[in-house]
Amino acid sequence: MSAATPLPADRPAFAATGRTPLLSVRGVKTFYGNIIALKGVDLDVNEGEIVTLIGANGAGKSTLMMTIFGNPRAREGSITYAGRDITRMPTHEIARLNLAQSPEGRRIFPRMTVYENLQMGAAVNGGAHFAQDLERVCALFPRLKERLHQRGGTMSGGEQQMLAIARALMSRPRLLLLDEPSLGLAPLVVKQIFSVIKDLNERDGMTVFLVEQNAYHALKLAHRGYVMVTGTITMSGTGRQLLDDPSVKAAYLEGGRH
Known part of the structure; x- marks a missing residue:
């Protein structure tokens, strides 16, 4: 691999941590x-x-x-x-x-509401903390809170991407x-x-x-x-x-x- 240029002293380096x-x-x-x-x-x-x-x-x-x-x-x-x-x-x-993934192309469930999409994300861990996690992702993406009962497929591309990330976060990765x-x-x-x-x-x-x-x-x-x-x-x-x-x-x- 090519050597990169020296790292400035004020930026921490993580590459040589010695950790697993x-x-x-x-x-x-x-x-x-x-x-x-x-x-x-x-x-x-x-x-x-x-x-x-x-x-x-x-x-x-x-x-x-x-x-x-x-x-x-x-x-x-x-x-x-x-x-x-x-x-x-x-x-x-x-x-x-x-371990959670937000895939390329969003791949939300378009016929499901935002709320239902988030339920699918939480299903991985049994939805044990659903209410708490729902509040958390709505704080990260306030637009989703406004769209909870809207079908995912009717939202803009940006809103769908927010939903894809939020759905992944619902599993507490x-x-x-x-x-x-x-x-x-x-x-x-x-x-x-x-x-x-x-x-x-x-x-x-x-x-x-x-x-x-x-x-x-x-x-x-x-x-x-x-x-x-x-x-x-x-x-x-x-x-x-x-x-x-x-x-x-x-x-x-x-x-x-x-």
Whole structure:
């Protein structure tokens, strides 16, 4: 991997903590039929970090996110979460391990109301703290409180993205996986969603693994980042290091401050 530029003394570095990662991906290869999508990916997410994965469309970012959740299954390599090997574990069992995903394209239940969508998110842990968690996500996304009895499919794209994240939060995850949360959204909504992610991490200590095409916002937010090119991790470093790296700037950041 390419070496990144030196980290300023006022920015904490999380890469060399010596801790056991909360999420560890080692040598993962994933195929679609005979087509290899991930070519031996190595990646770590430590407790309390925001880690982002950037890359061009089609680089394999979403495939990695889905592979962590068991669909598609890794053909080679290992995925460890909280010290447990989840490589061969069924998706529904992974979801019960305090690991939640907000997938690319939102994938809410469009015919269900906002309230019903949130109930589905809470069902993973039996809905034991539903009222408390509902109040929490409505405080994070006040627009959802106004739309509780509206069908999800009738809301705007930004509101649906808020709902997708809120639904994931209803399971009280220790690790939140976010796949392209800014995709297709207006700049003001993007700013709001990234603000919520930062708040969840700083206030609640939530660990976040973020897949994003909006490299500028993602790297500005993240403690650490990885760059993926055609199924391979080609570079890693702190968010600041990658923001300042000339090759990252040329490939992903030119005109990218939106």
